[in-house]
Amino acid sequence: MRNRTETSDLTQADFDFVRTLVKQHSSISLDDSKGYLVSSRLLPIARGRGFESVAALITHLRSRPHGKVHTDVLEAVATTETSFFRDFHPYEALRDQVIPDLIRKRRESTRMLSIWSGACSSGQEPYSVAMVLRQVIPDIDTWTIQLLASDFSGAMVERARKGVFKQLEVNRGLPAHLLVRYFDQHGASWWLKDEVKRMVTFFQQNLDREWTRIPQVDLVFLRNVLIYFDVETRRRILRKVRRHLRPDGFLVMGAAETTLSLDDSFRRVQFGRAAFYQPGEGSGQ
Amino acid sequence: MTKKALVIDDSRAMRTILSGILGELGYEVQGAEDGGRALEILNAGGLFDLALVDWNMPQMTGYDFVLEVRKETRFNDLRLVMVTTETEVSRMSDALEAGADEYIMKPFNKEMLLEKLMLLGIEAELD
Structure with missing residues (x-):
């Protein structure tokens, strides 16, 4: 046998x-x-x-x-599991502190925010970020918002781009007032409204290949994805994150993840119950 | 102080399931089979932090219960979460407008409930 x-x-x-x-x-x-x-x-x-x-x-x-x-x-x-507003605390931090801070800093200069969700799966993460942005930035239409989302899987990218979700998916983690505000119901399907959907640009990206489509960004979301790679690959990816993050930008990881012992040049910054990671000295090397 | 919750549902099985989950979160739970009975409990001086409210029940619906509760400022701190088979967005919108804090569509599972409670600042360790 x-x-x-x-x-x-x-x-x-x-x-x-x-x-x-x-x-x-x-x-x-x-x-x-x-x-x-x-x-x-x-x-x-x-x-x-x-x-x-x-x-x-x-x-x-x-x-x-x-x-x-x-x-x-x-x-x-x-394919990784995802949900709207997963673990909630990082989104609370975005809403209450991180985005308002970035907006204050960029208001008199570029009036631009760049955000990348690096393992977006079926799209709940970047769409959650998009909804937070719409809630927090009252004059959002006068800003340039670059919200990029990528996944290893082409099938997932296709799905995410459609912005259509099952009841089971919108029943998880999504505040009801945002469901009412930003979705249209078609039977048991919930279709994201264009005002949110059009904010996100989806494309396929293997994290361990060249990041040709990733510009300098203010926020990188790599949540619950590095765990799938071996230590050397994680380090390689984190080095690339440092090169693509603005000095006052943040890396957002999964609730149980940390850069500690992988890349000590990141500085942990606590926002309420969420920890974000900022590229420290020596970044970009 | 122990947190207290009301579980309002005409299904005894549903009351048992929801009470079990809230019990694990450390709540002392009292059940009510419709909105009218739940209002009696509240008016008798019961101080509750959270109520999980079904929509369709005999005597008084969950929607009417929410409307009644929100008329009284003394219940302002009571978090109201609809847990219902009503899945029309118009219903959801009505419930939120009436004063519900969150809305969960049946069927749901424990994780979904915990995620919604988290939105209200009610913490649980999620697996």
């Missing part, structure tokens, strides 16, 4: 094949505990393409040159 991974019915050899494929193309590191995740993410692809099992799908992947099926598998594994 072939060896099975501890957490799924994938064989170790199949899991290792997927792990290598994912590491090569997306830089994401899957440890042995991720057998179940791989299996559950690949099952819909296997079913959708008529394979009798995930194992049969992997056999197909092994026997063919890199193509659409491989891309689908990579994107499925890379």
